[in-house]
Amino acid sequence: MKGNIRKAVKSDLAFDIFANGLGIIIVMVVLIPLIFVVAASFSDPDLVISGEVLLFPKGFTVDAYVKVFENKDIWRGFRNSCFYTVCGTAFSVILTVLAAYPLSRKNLRGRNLFMMAILFTMYFNGGMIPTYLQVKNLGLYNTIWALMIPAAISTYNLIVAKTFFENSIPGELYESAYLDGCGNIRMLTSIVLPLSKAIMAVLVLYYAVDIWNAYFDALIYIRNDALHPLQIILRNILLLGQTEQMGTNDVGMAEKIKMAEAIKYSAIIVSSLPMLIIYPFVQKYFVKGVMIGAVKG
Known part of the structure; x- marks a missing residue:
């Protein structure tokens, strides 16, 4: 023994x-x-x-930080990114909740068929060129909506929200509310959402981080410099710094390279601060939310 x-x-x-x-x-x-x-x-x-x-x-x-705060392009990109993140996150969370709630209800007819169609999009999609053509045909090209509508709902986040609604809210609560004459909209706003702070915090954090760090959609769909998010500005700065490898003898270009090198790292720090500031406020809900289903049978 x-x-x-x-x-x-x-x-x-x-x-x-x-x-x-x-x-x-x-x-x-x-x-x-x-x-x-x-x-x-x-x-x-x-x-x-x-x-x-x-x-x-x-x-x-600290000259690099001084140059960052003096750079009008960075400030413009920062404002754009804040707008895209706040509005895009709110838009995505609302749509995700409106889709996840009915899919979590067992009395929804054909919900398994709907879930199969949604899961299909996780593995197969139209591809970059068809998506680009679709965005252009819908009149979204070179507008702020091109960064919000095509990627408004994440299938993974939808599944997480649906799982939370199924496992964390007792069915007896729905039955009691129905007996009291509560409809689906009232059920969602007065009962489900107040009990879903954890998953709401997870959705907000996931969407906010994705939108804040995204640059590829803006690179494809946005040509107006005034609409570029901060990540595109940082990309341009990084590309400018890489031109040093060309070995140019142009004094003006050398100064631009040095300036880009000076503000490159400080701009990365400044661009990361918003997410670092937000995380402590949602940490307790985030930890609870990501453990959804971990102890469920």
Whole structure:
């Protein structure tokens, strides 16, 4: 008996060492690039270009942040991204809830057929060119709606919301509300949503992060510089910095490259701050929401 206990203890200890070691490696892989970006944002761009900056700032300076806040394109992109994120997240969450709630009701006829059609879109779609043509034919090209309507509902988020409504809200509550004369709309707004703060926080965070970081749709559908989100502005800055590899002797271009290198890392930090600020406020709901179904039979 004691021998079995010792073996179990050794096995648990080996597993703990392996799990902790793997966790440390993963944290380091994620953390080191972040530390480098922070250090580079406070360093002399010449030292960054020469590769002398690793984990600590060298030639400490805040000139890069000054240039970021003086750059009108970055401010314009920041405002656009805030608008797209706030409006797009609200639009997506509303549509997701309106789709997930009826699909979670067992008395909806044909709900399995609807779910099969929705799941089909997770694996197959029309492709980039047909989608582009469809967006253009609908008159959405080069408008803010091109960034909101085509990707308004995420199938994964829809399934998560549907699962939450099915598993977390008792059927007896629906029956009691129906006996009191409550309709579906009143049921959703007065009963379901107040009990669904966890999943609402998860949906808001998922959609907000996706929309804030998205750039490919804007790259394809938006040609007006005034409508570009922040991520497109950052992409242009990064591409400008990469032109250094061409070895140009143009003094003006060299200065632009240096400026781009100076504001590249600081702009990344500034663009990441909104999501970092939002997360602590939804963390307790987020942890609960992502565990949906984890302990369900």
